[in-house]
Amino acid sequence: xxxxxxxxxxxxxxxxxxxxxxxxxxxxxxxxxxxxxxxxxxxxxxxxxxxxxxxxxxxxxxxxxxxxxxxxxxxxxxxxxxxxxxxxxxxxxxxxxxxxxxxxxxxxxxxxxxx
Amino acid sequence: xxxxxxxxxxxxxxxxxxxxxxxxxxxxxxxxxxxxxxxxxxxxxxxxxxxxxxxxxxxxxxxxxxxxxxxxxxxxxxxxxxxxxxxxxxxxxxxxxxxxxxxxxxxxxxxxxxx
Numbered sequence: 741x742x743x744x745x746x747x748x749x750x751x752x753x754x755x756x757x758x759x760x761x762x763x764x765x766x767x768x769x770x771x772x773x774x775x776x777x778x779x780x781x782x783x784x785x786x787x788x789x790x791x792x793x794x795x796x797x798x799x800x801x802x803x804x805x806x807x808x809x810x811x812x813x814x815x816x817x818x819x820x821x822x823x824x825x826x827x828x829x830x831x832x833x834x835x836x837x838x839x840x841x842x843x844x845x846x847x848x849x850x851x852x853x854x855x
Numbered sequence: 856x857x858x859x860x861x862x863x864x865x866x867x868x869x870x871x872x873x874x875x876x877x878x879x880x881x882x883x884x885x886x887x888x889x890x891x892x893x894x895x896x897x898x899x900x901x902x903x904x905x906x907x908x909x910x911x912x913x914x915x916x917x918x919x920x921x922x923x924x925x926x927x928x929x930x931x932x933x934x935x936x937x938x939x940x941x942x943x944x945x946x947x948x949x950x951x952x953x954x955x956x957x958x959x960x961x962x963x964x965x966x967x968x969x970x
Contacts, residue, residue, distance in 0.1 A: 780962075781962060782946050782960030783958070783960050784960075785959075788956040831900065833900075842888045842905075842952065
């Protein structure tokens with residue numbers, strides 16, 4: 741396994757701009773998750789895909805946020821019209837169904853700073 | 856709603872000594888899993904240890920072990936022979952067994968290791 745890969749690792753953007761993050765899950769993991777973490781806090785669940793289907797979205801995910809997982813492989817998280825409150829680390833994670841499927845593996849995260 | 860509480864914002868341990876990090880959780884479910892994740896300054900969330908609620912035996916992984924008290928809803932992490940590389944934020948997390956897509960994290964405990 742090469743692990744969960746995220747890019748870019750860091751992004752600084754001006755308020756009002758759009759940003760997109762990409763996540764490549766562990767191969768053969770059919771479940772993919774996005775979490776958000778602010779300084780001093782634990783990660784908070786944003787959304788979840790099983791294969792290409794987005795099955796759950798948190799109320800934290802406003803209409804400016806959209807996530808996709810075409811073909812059930814990599815995923816993108818887009819934030820439109822960024823606000824300073826969007827500054828956080830966005831963590832992607834993956835897991836597989838079946839034995840051990842409740843174990844979720846995280847990527848290194850993508851830091852977003854909105855100035 | 857399920858909650859996870861870590862009451863120790865920061866702990867300190869002398870290198871080679873043993874330290875225990877506390878975690879309590881609240882759930883009405885009988886099928887669930889508990890995890891400890893480590894987040895070093897690099898920010899990647901690394902799985903340390905996992906415990907299935909239906910198992911009475913406490914999980915162990917090398918120098919890491921848990922004390923799982925199901926009735927008390929307590930799940931503490933013991934780190935033996937502490938090393939400098941153990942310094943990190945430690946997060947306790949819970950996930951339901953039947954809808955294993957939403958990890959619920961505690962607020963974390965920062966572990967300092969004194970040389």
